[in-house]
Amino acid sequence: MTVLLRRDDLHASVSDPESASMNFLNEVAARFPAAISLAAGRPYDGFHTTDDLDRYLRGYLAHLEALGLSHEQRQRQLLQYGRTNGHLGALIARMLLVDEGIEVPEQAVMVTSGCQEAMVVALRGLCARPGDVVLAVEPCYVGLTGAARVLGVEVVPVPESAEGLDPDTVPAVVAAVRASGRRPRALYLVPNFANPSGASMPVAARHRLLEVAAECDLLLLEDDPYGLFGLDDEPRPTLKALDTGERVVYLGSFAKSCFPGARVGFLVADQTVVDAVGRRTLLAEELSAVKSLLTVNTSPVAQAVIGGFLVESGCSVRAAGKEKTAFYRRNLRTLLGALETSFGGDPRVHWNTPAGGFFAVLDVPLTADEALLETSGRDYGVLWTPMSFFYGFDGRGPGGGGRRQIRLSCSALPPEDIGEGVRRLAQLVGDRAEEER
């Protein structure tokens, strides 16, 4: 007798609505390969080649030799199992100091198998009991809500404003959660050029959020994949850089600053943990037990690739990333210009003007759902992401928000395709808004 498993007997994360949405998006993209994708939020392909891999590996090995490691030690560091929290702590701590003015000990850094694992580790470590919940800005990156779902952790939304999270909306949410007997363990947000909204928090709001976090006794999970890609050089200090009270667990990624295929991310957790007998450790050290049970340690080969990149750049991904920054700036400006060109005369259509990053949001006078996306791919040759995918993660389900909104991404396209993509989208919106009227 052959096994036949029922899908609804598998864990809820298997039929995760966000996963289903993203699968739908991938399927549509596969069915209409000629469509211009304003949906893909991945970094542009053109910045690295596989020739970089060997150079980075050799550069990292030379770095280890300069640090005094013997031939045997260097071989072991790349090829054996290794320290759970990884061997890039010192280089990453240096990078955070050079690029962001964040001062943390290397022991507070955990190298992870991409930033996704950093989210899982942080949520798992902090959410200990059934009533422990995480707060998250809404609309929210699906990686965070998915990580929570895989662990069975409830996510409580905190609505975002046009200027990112409004700190003064947080205390009421915290109070309501506590009044219901649950514990709010942390608040997740992307202060710089958020995915999906493109919104950024003003510096004053960042300071205020840190005050609120202290008043509410709340940790902040700061995710910062896009911080390098501001439209201008105005400093936008991370929450972690402003954090004098160790309120912030910082989540980092090399997917955009280097390339995604290394799958190397990190978390910074310099909070002090005290046990029953008064012994003190850093949160990153405690979380290593969780990390070891998920993936043992992050591939030391992949770490060495990123290590070589860091060594080559003098631990400044900002300095190394000037070409990337210029590219994404041009693309975002091109997108905003194309929106003006194609929609500027239409009073029913609005969009925001992000100060950087990969994304902008378009408000349209029609329901931007999966059916419309399918029509868009098939008949208009352009793909985008329904904003509703990023709402309703607290169980309200579809219809929770973003129903007449579209996320546009400009990161993966050659700039010459962006205008044409937006022109096709305007055609769709014009045709269909007529019909819906």
Add this chain to the structure above:
Amino acid sequence: MTVLLRRDDLHASVSDPESASMNFLNEVAARFPAAISLAAGRPYDGFHTTDDLDRYLRGYLAHLEALGLSHEQRQRQLLQYGRTNGHLGALIARMLLVDEGIEVPEQAVMVTSGCQEAMVVALRGLCARPGDVVLAVEPCYVGLTGAARVLGVEVVPVPESAEGLDPDTVPAVVAAVRASGRRPRALYLVPNFANPSGASMPVAARHRLLEVAAECDLLLLEDDPYGLFGLDDEPRPTLKALDTGERVVYLGSFAKSCFPGARVGFLVADQTVVDAVGRRTLLAEELSAVKSLLTVNTSPVAQAVIGGFLVESGCSVRAAGKEKTAFYRRNLRTLLGALETSFGGDPRVHWNTPAGGFFAVLDVPLTADEALLETSGRDYGVLWTPMSFFYGFDGRGPGGGGRRQIRLSCSALPPEDIGEGVRRLAQLVGDRAEEER
């Protein structure tokens, strides 16, 4: 005000007893670096060098070119995000056919960030509800019990015999679990040269276990990291090779057959899943949602390293591993010979005679606990692992079993150190057994 977190407010997996045990072991090893370690179960260092990395990467790129991938496609495959279940499915399916006679479609293969992630993915996907439990052979590899703890999944022990798991003990455990209202979702075991016991299941018992699994409607999680390393060339078919009813989810690793630093493992799940509208998929495809929420995908760079190794070996890790097999055979024979030399005259001491693998178990006439291990490291210069670390994972806690047993590992040592390590251990046992008398 600076954050101060209480350790007992963090998740139970942070203070996981197995993690604590393994940390203790690592600490002891760090404090007594000159001690001979019969504790370390990692593979020997001498089989690969970092020079292999570039060759494997180039070999894999050439393989992709031969498959017809363009330069751009090859670059993207290594450097971008990629397919959640990875891009080694075809090579791994070929390897399983060539080496093990396992016939599965490549769509049933998921590449994971080490075998640890494969365990997490399988447990998470299968254990959907609070009463869903996993059965596991006891004594058990701590990676499995740890994966269950991080997910909050209960593990129910099935005691192992000297000949590995006795299939006819399984139905009573399954019945008891069901009678209590819980669902046994799978049974975890290592049929070949188990960690920690070294025990192997006779072929007849493997056939019987598959019958029992069908009778009990139970899936089997077969973990096979040591299958290459039998003392002889006698065929020991994996459960998956004998599995005509798709009862077995197979967990694999390249940590021993290639090297650990790639952190590439895999799972094979060819079970059919049917949803509410009758749509059929493979379990590995459904589990990809879970994998994507843990680590997105396994580093394509690390996958390419293993891919190059597979291409170079003609997809036979058995053929490529002859030197490794010979080394581990010699080490295990050396260990068994040294036990005879050092303990052969002592009627109070017994040990098993594994047919292969990295481990053997020594029964000693004294309590083999952390205190004795510390004494052993400090005063006798030899390290080993208390077998009690591998018992009591169902909450019975320490004292659940293995109290007067020691796990000896011979995998990481040069063979010339093994005899001296055992001689030191015999000295310890002789001295302390006198005292305890």
